[in-house]
Amino acid sequence: MDAQLYSTKSKDYAFHSQEWEWWYFDGVFDNGYQIAACWFFGNPATRVPEDRFIQFMIHDPDGNPVAAMPRFPLNRTFASTETCDVKMGDNRIYGDAPQFELHFRSGDMGADLSYKNVTQGVREPPDGIQVGRAQDPCTARYLGWVIYPRSTVTGKLIVAGKEISVKGEGYQDKNWGNGLLGDHFDHWYWGRLHFPNLTLAYWDGQQSPANGNQRFKRLWVLKGEKLIEYLKDNIYTEAADLQTELPSNYVFPQTLVLAIDGIRIKGTVTQRFRHWMVGPPLVLPGRSCYVRWLADCEAKLEVDGEKVEATTRNILDRPVW
DSSP states (O other): OOGGGGOOOGGGGSOOOOSEEEEEEEEEETTSOEEEEEEEEEETTTTEEEEEEEEEEEEOTTOOEEEEOOBOOGGGEEEOSSSEEEEETTEEEEEETTEEEEEEEETTEEEEEEEEESSOOBOOTTTSEEESOOOSSOOSSOEEEEEEEEEEEEEEEEETTEEEEEEEEEEEEEEEESSOGGGTEEEEEEEEEEETTEEEEEEEEEEOGGGTTOEEEEEEEEETTEEEEEESSSEEEEEEEEEEETTTTEEEEEEEEEEEEOSSEEEEEEEEEEEEEEEEEEEOSTTOEEEEEEEEEEEEEEETTEEEEEEEEEEEEEEEO
C-alpha cells in the first residue's frame, strides 16, 4: 500500500470551523503516571458550538486521579485555521509533525509536555472524513478524524503543586463534525497499542439508527514509522468478564479481546481492565455516557509471517450515546 496516500497534512490538525471539534492527547509514562486530555471547540454532547473547555486528567501509578475541566469565554480562545495552534486562557497546544507541545495549568495541577511523533500521521483519504462527506453539497451528517498513533512524550506533570518529571509514550488525534455524536454512532470500542516496532490503533463500533445501524470497523497497523495495513473489516472485539458499575448501571468488560484476521496481520490482543481513566461512567445529557480506562494488554500476533508476543498498557474508551 502507498503509506504516503494516508499521511496527514499540517492543516489536518488546524481548526476546521465545524460545529464541534476536539484535540486529544494521552500518555502512559515509565514512572506509572498517565494522562488523558481533550481540548474542545464546541460540545459534541450538547451541540453548543460556542462552548470552549478542556478536560484534563492525571492518574498516579495506583490509579488515583486528579482532574480539571475549566471553561473559557470566546474572547479568551484562539485556534489557527492553518496549523495546530490552539489557546484557551493561558493554556496552549501547538506544533507540526513531528513535534507538538502541550501546556496546561488549572489551580495546583498542570503539565508541560513535548510530543515527538515516531510514526506517520494517518487519515482516511482524501480528507479524513470517516462518516458521511464534508463535500459541496455536504451530507447532512459527517464525522472526521486524523491520528498520530504514537509519540515519545517528555516533560513534567504538576500534581498538588509538585513537579513530576515524566517520559513515556503517547497518542494524539483531531476530531471534527456536526450534530450530536449520537447522530453518528450508537457505541464503539477504541484503543491504541504500542508494541516494540509495532503500533496498532483500532475502532469497532455500530453506527446510529439514522445511519442504518451499520457496523463500523477500522484497524491501522504501523511497522516502525510507516502504515503497512489499513483494515475496514476482519477485526472483532469480544467483551468478557462483564461487570455492572453503579450508580449508572453501566455494563463494561473487564476483559476485551481484539481479534484480527487480515492478510498481513493475524492474532489476538487481550486487554484486561486496570483502572478507570474517565469513569465510572461520565454521564452526559440524556442516556449518553463515556468511559475510558487503562488496560494491561497481551499480544499474540503474526505480522508479515513473524510472531509478535509482547505486553503493553493501553488506553481504551467506549462511549454509548
